[in-house]
Amino acid sequence: MSESNEAGPSLPGPPLPGPDTALFLDMDGTLLDIAARPDAVVVPEELPGLLMRLQEALGGAVAVVTGRGLSVARGYAGVPDLPIGAEHGAVLDPALPGAPPLPVPPSEWRRAADEWAAARPGTLAEHKTHGLVLHFRQRPEAEPEALALLRELLAGGDGSFRILPAHAAAELRPVGADKGGAVHRLMAVPPFTGRRPIFIGDDVTDEDGMAACAQYGGYGLRVPDDFAGRPALVRSWLARVANAVSGGEPG
Structure with missing residues (x-):
């Protein structure tokens, strides 16, 4: 075309x-x-x-x-x-x-994201240098669980990350x-x-x-x-x- x-x-x-x-x-x-x-x-x-x-x-x-x-x-x-x-x-x-120098997600956060996705077919954990993403386009009912996991991870952190909603995904990204x-x-x-x-x-x-x-x-x-x-x-x-x-x- x-x-x-x-x-x-x-x-x-x-x-x-x-x-x-x-x-x-x-x-x-x-x-x-x-x-x-x-x-x-x-x-x-x-x-x-x-x-x-x-x-x-x-x-x-x-x-x-x-x-x-x-x-x-x-x-x-x-x-x-x-x-x-x-x-x-x-x-x-x-x-x-x-x-500015930016933080990277702790290894235990990455492991928790992988385990979350492995337990939910149709979801995906994507790892970036300075963040991670939980994708649930093929399983939209998993959105509350994805957000709950990210909030749980942030609760144990130092405030250097925040949750960013996106298209059928939720992401942890460095503040700033x-x-x-x-x-x-x-x-x-x-x-x-x-x-x-x-x-x-x-x-x-x-x-x-x-x-x-x-x-x-x-x-x-x-x-x-x-x-x-x-x-x-x-x-x-x-x-x-x-x-x-x-x-x-x-x-």
């Missing part, structure tokens, strides 16, 4: 931004369709080329900011030099100076690590500095990034509201942005 057919004349998407834009893009539910399991997503074959076209059009001011771990996010994006804020901004690559922090750190360095940032996301975890963009005169676009909940329309719109900024389509 072509990009123009994906978007359709009745869903043109938001107005196209200008060449002074910086783009911050969530991954799951934004660039990629949500899958039943986080390891079952399908990466469109055109995604790396699209991201590279955006980089070229915007002078490199494009970043992926995702809850995914760094190696997974970089593999999905498929662009070696693309800035990535992984684990909700807890990990930034290429690394920038001044990043959020997508807004990734936006602020990248906006302080070229090629992002001085540009008008736009954050595109689909979940509550993206709101911090959108709020950060607003502080630089930018804004957020929400996939459910601005793209009918369809990552294909996000990708189609991004292709139009690349064309417009490169001189191929009026904004």
